[in-house]
Amino acid sequence: MDTHISSRKDDHLRLAGQFYAAAHSRQTEQIGRSEHREIDDVQFIHNSLPETNRADVSRETSFAGIHVDRPFFINAMTGGTEKTNEVNRRLAAVAQKTGIPLALGSMSIAVKNAQTRDAYKALRQDFPDVCFIANLGAEHTLESAGLVTDLIGASALQIHLNAAQEIVMPEGERDFTGWIDHISQFVSELGVPVIVKEVGFGMSYATVAKLLDIGVMTVDIAGRGGTNFIQIENARNAEHDYDYLEGWGISTLRSLSEALFACRDMQIDAEIIASGGVQNPLDIVKYLALGADAVGLSAPFLHSVTGGSSDSDSARDAVSRTVDLIQEWDGHIANIMTILGVTSIEDLRENAEIVLPESLVQYLSQRFAGRDSEQFLMTLTSLSKFRK
Numbered sequence: 001m002d003t004h005i006s007s008r009k010d011d012h013l014r015l016a017g018q019f020y021a022a023a024h025s026r027q028t029e030q031i032g033r034s035e036h037r038e039i040d041d042v043q044f045i046h047n048s049l050p051e052t053n054r055a056d057v058s059r060e061t062s063f064a065g066i067h068v069d070r071p072f073f074i075n076a077m078t079g080g081t082e083k084t085n086e087v088n089r090r091l092a093a094v095a096q097k098t099g100i101p102l103a104l105g106s107m108s109i110a111v112k113n114a115q116t117r118d119a120y121k122a123l124r125q126d127f128p129d130v131c132f133i134a135n136l137g138a139e140h141t142l143e144s145a146g147l148v149t150d151l152i153g154a155s156a157l158q159i160h161l162n163a164a165q166e167i168v169m170p171e172g173e174r175d176f177t178g179w180i181d182h183i184s185q186f187v188s189e190l191g192v193p194v195i196v197k198e199v200g201f202g203m204s205y206a207t208v209a210k211l212l213d214i215g216v217m218t219v220d221i222a223g224r225g226g227t228n229f230i231q232i233e234n235a236r237n238a239e240h241d242y243d244y245l246e247g248w249g250i251s252t253l254r255s256l257s258e259a260l261f262a263c264r265d266m267q268i269d270a271e272i273i274a275s276g277g278v279q280n281p282l283d284i285v286k287y288l289a290l291g292a293d294a295v296g297l298s299a300p301f302l303h304s305v306t307g308g309s310s311d312s313d314s315a316r317d318a319v320s321r322t323v324d325l326i327q328e329w330d331g332h333i334a335n336i337m338t339i340l341g342v343t344s345i346e347d348l349r350e351n352a353e354i355v356l357p358e359s360l361v362q363y364l365s366q367r368f369a370g371r372d373s374e375q376f377l378m379t380l381t382s383l384s385k386f387r388k
Contacts, residue, residue, distance in 0.1 A: 041357035050341030075296030202250025223252030225277025291384030
């Protein structure tokens, strides 16, 4: 096995867990709160007469050709080493029990080292009902994309964009040319739907527009606020200190608005996945109401599924705990939709009333005032309704 890749993946897993725990500790609660404040400040207008039966509330949605009964899924994390393969097996067990899609972390190690491929084959064999989403970087070839997709029997392929991470990573890439051409080839020739995903720094209007222009129909904007790979790589980098870049990127809420403006201007109703720093079911409902088709989560599930030790009994406990978490969040989403008086995600987007934080209104005014009317500028909800 490539020891550099193996060590890096294990470092990522360890540090992601440490930073997630720190962000949710009492000592750093205010820091995490500040990062999350803008989505907190998006407010639904309470409906005292919802006239809705919870039993009638559907959370169904679809993205990249995948139909799901709940509007969130397990997003990309890790894989390819002994430790990370165990995490993926636990997540696959959760996905098998709940029917939730599972996006794997980068499978580049399988491209570079054939000895790692058996673990991925075993995932497919042992969890035959799971909807797997393969994952690879945009620097890879069509042949490599086909290899990882076939290896896991994937329903779709995530292409991750991680230039900010790579530039801070001590052993990272420095040449980011050719990505657009590769993605265009994947879209036209791979044979499964392609999701283009940021790794946590958000997508701008220009980025989404370029992707739409080459035929990408599903983007995962993965904004700032969740797992911070600059922070993680900075912690691994003994030679250079990049702590001043740890606030880099566009938040998930702002990235969603950027993507919606791009879809509207190009008149392309592409699918948008919101991810990055999602902390609770209310966040999910807010992103759906504002135009997202689905929501991806990584850190909460990673934290839940790695809570025990590596023996089989605690692995079963971790899987059971994470299944319970998914079912709890699904129930809470249904409850929130019920008190809003809506029975579907389409209904939520069309009829739930929302007040946006002034900080977001100011951001949209600065970013898009030159191309939109003042009335249109003031409501992101108008953008989400365009999607109908």
